[in-house]
Amino acid sequence: MKTIEPLLVKTAKAGIALRAAGEQQIKACLRTLAALLEQETAALIQANQKDLGRQDPGNPRNDRLLLNEKRIKAIAGSIRKVIRLADPSGKTLDKRKLPNGLLLEKIAVPLGVVGAVYESRPNVTFDIAALCIRSRNACVLKGSSEAADTNIAALKLIHKALKQHGIDANCVTLLPPERETVAQLFAATKYVDVLIPRGSASLIQFVRENSQVPVIETGAGVCHVYVEKEADLNKAVDIVVNAKVSRPSVCNAMDTVLVDAAIAPAFLTAIQPQMEKFGVELLADPAAHKLLKGYPHLQKATAADFDREFQSLKCAVKVVKDLDDALEHIRLHSTKHSEAIVSKNKQKCRRFQQEVDAAAVYSNASTRFTDGEEFGLGAEIGISTQKLHARGPFALEKLVTEKWIITGKGQIR
Numbered sequence: 001m002k003t004i005e006p007l008l009v010k011t012a013k014a015g016i017a018l019r020a021a022g023e024q025q026i027k028a029c030l031r032t033l034a035a036l037l038e039q040e041t042a043a044l045i046q047a048n049q050k051d052l053g054r055q056d057p058g059n060p061r062n063d064r065l066l067l068n069e070k071r072i073k074a075i076a077g078s079i080r081k082v083i084r085l086a087d088p089s090g091k092t093l094d095k096r097k098l099p100n101g102l103l104l105e106k107i108a109v110p111l112g113v114v115g116a117v118y119e120s121r122p123n124v125t126f127d128i129a130a131l132c133i134r135s136r137n138a139c140v141l142k143g144s145s146e147a148a149d150t151n152i153a154a155l156k157l158i159h160k161a162l163k164q165h166g167i168d169a170n171c172v173t174l175l176p177p178e179r180e181t182v183a184q185l186f187a188a189t190k191y192v193d194v195l196i197p198r199g200s201a202s203l204i205q206f207v208r209e210n211s212q213v214p215v216i217e218t219g220a221g222v223c224h225v226y227v228e229k230e231a232d233l234n235k236a237v238d239i240v241v242n243a244k245v246s247r248p249s250v251c252n253a254m255d256t257v258l259v260d261a262a263i264a265p266a267f268l269t270a271i272q273p274q275m276e277k278f279g280v281e282l283l284a285d286p287a288a289h290k291l292l293k294g295y296p297h298l299q300k301a302t303a304a305d306f307d308r309e310f311q312s313l314k315c316a317v318k319v320v321k322d323l324d325d326a327l328e329h330i331r332l333h334s335t336k337h338s339e340a341i342v343s344k345n346k347q348k349c350r351r352f353q354q355e356v357d358a359a360a361v362y363s364n365a366s367t368r369f370t371d372g373e374e375f376g377l378g379a380e381i382g383i384s385t386q387k388l389h390a391r392g393p394f395a396l397e398k399l400v401t402e403k404w405i406i407t408g409k410g411q412i413r
Contacts, residue, residue, distance in 0.1 A: 004184045007173050008113075008140065008191035014170035015113050015138030023087060025165050030083045030130055033161035034076040037126070040157055041072050047153035048122065051146060060312040063249045064120040065147055075123050079130045082378035088400045089136050103407040108400040110137040112193035115185055116381065117142045117207055119199035122150035127379040129158045129172045135399040138171040140192060142185055144199075145177040186211040196394065198382040201309060201335070218382025218394055219359075220309045221251035221337035223367045226326040226352070228343035229262035235364065236342040237271050242366045243340070245278040249311045251383060252338050252360075252370040256306055256316040258326045259288065264319045268292055280313045287319035306333050323348055327355055334358060336385045338367040359385050359392040 037044070048067040055062050094106035114137045118124045125141055132139040143151040151174055159169040175181045185192065186207075194214050197207035201220035208215050225243055227236045243254035259267050268291045275282060276296060283301040284292050292298050305316045306329075320326045330339055340362035341352040349363035360370040360383075370393070372380025377395035384390045390398040 004175055004181055004188075005191075007175065008188055010170040011138045011140055011173045012113055012191045014168035015110075015136075017168045018133070018138060018171045019089075019110060019136045021136065021167055025167065026087075026133060026136070027083050029161050029165040029167055030079055030133060032164055033126075033130065033158060034079040034083075036157045036161055037072055037076040037079070040153075041069055044072055044150065044153050044157075045069070047149040048147075050149040051122075055146065061120060061249055063247065065122065065150075067122055067150060071123065075126050078373055078379045079126065081373065082130050082134050082396060085134070085378050085396050087134065087136070088397050093402065100411050101409060102411055105405040105407075107403055107405060109403045110135055111399055111401055113138045113140060113191060114381075114399065115140045115142070115188070115192040115195040115213060117182065117185070117195065117197045117199070117203070118382075119144045119203060120146050121198070122147045122154060124198060124381075125151050125154040125174070126158070128381050129154075131379055131381060131396050131399060133162075133167075133171070135396055137399055138173075140173045140175060140185065140188075142175045142181060143177060145179075148177045151177075183210075186213060189213055196381050200311075216384060216389055216394065217386045219251075219335055219337055219385030221253070221367075221370075221383070221385075222255050222307060222309050222333060222335045223252060223338045223340075224256045224258055224326075224330050224334065225254050225340045225342065225367065226258040226320070226323075226330070227260060227263065227267055228323060228326070228341055228345065228348055229260040230345045230348070231260075231263065231267075231342040232344060233263070233267055233270055236267060237274060239340070239342055239364070239366050240271060241274045241278070243368055244275075244280060244315050245313065246366075246368055248313050250368075251309070252367050253311070254315065254340075254367055255308060255310050256318065256333070258318050258320050258329060260323075260326075261287070261319050261321055264288065265291055268317070275315070278313060280315055282315055282317050284317040285319060288317040291319070292317070309335070323352065327352070330356055337383060338362070338370040340365065340367050359383060 091108040155174045162169040192213045196216050197204045198218045281297040283299045283305045336358045338360040339356045339358045353361045372393035372395040380393040380395045384394045
């Protein structure tokens, strides 16, 4: 395996040039990239089909890998939204003069070189590149071998847009897909300022435990919906079904539904037809299993099932005594991604939102909304579940840090 150092050197140098690019130059580059996506849809789909052809057709995670016309159009739309957002770099955050005459200014500056390690999801290649270009960060992308052909095709379009507008194309670098590349990236403290993993819990843990480069986690989601005893049952069914089936392979999909014992018989009866319609496998605790008897895709839950991010049409079900019991279960099993309560009781909803420790906490809405674009942030690198630097959708506004600029007239201390 060749060293990736020459690539990283070029990326770091290109990042310096990117920071000097004009606002209109950057916007024009991204407009061109969005247009190229739509013009080259057929070529992107052709490359993506090569990647899909190497996968097991029955793997539910193929949904993450798939690109089609609708998704490519959505990526282009997301890039156009990023263009309309304000550049977060260069903003003056604080300005004051000290008694000794020194002028202090705190300004927002790009992080520098952003490294990203991610699985499948070729849309992430475009999302990270667009966000980094807009915020004047260079980026080093390490996609998975599953999406190798799609990522190469994506990089060609990104580089074409950059070159058309006089920006050094090396500011966006795609590393070779081989696993050996990752170890070199982990040690690249001289060239990479921050590393962001996006993917499964095992990938994130591996990056966190092995990287010498500072890591910002975009966490896996073990997401819950708690149906409280004062819930509107029709709304509860709609929310739970949407949270589970609308796109089960993503991190904001629901993994466990908690049902208040007082309404468990009514709710579990009401939800069965919809879950059966989509072929959802229910892994139930003893109380729920008894109430769901006769459901065709029913299994007894193990203790481990309540800590699983299924990423498929599987869902754990547990009957809880009350709000306190639900809060305790979430405290023990949540990955602090997205959690929801369904209830008409505003006081209980408020308590749930205050006490649950997660990046996004909902009342009477699906967890599926935890997304940079849905939040009006244009796009995202991932959902951060940690508390340092950023939490929730890691989007354009968080791709900066701070720098102090001090101007004096000969002062000495």
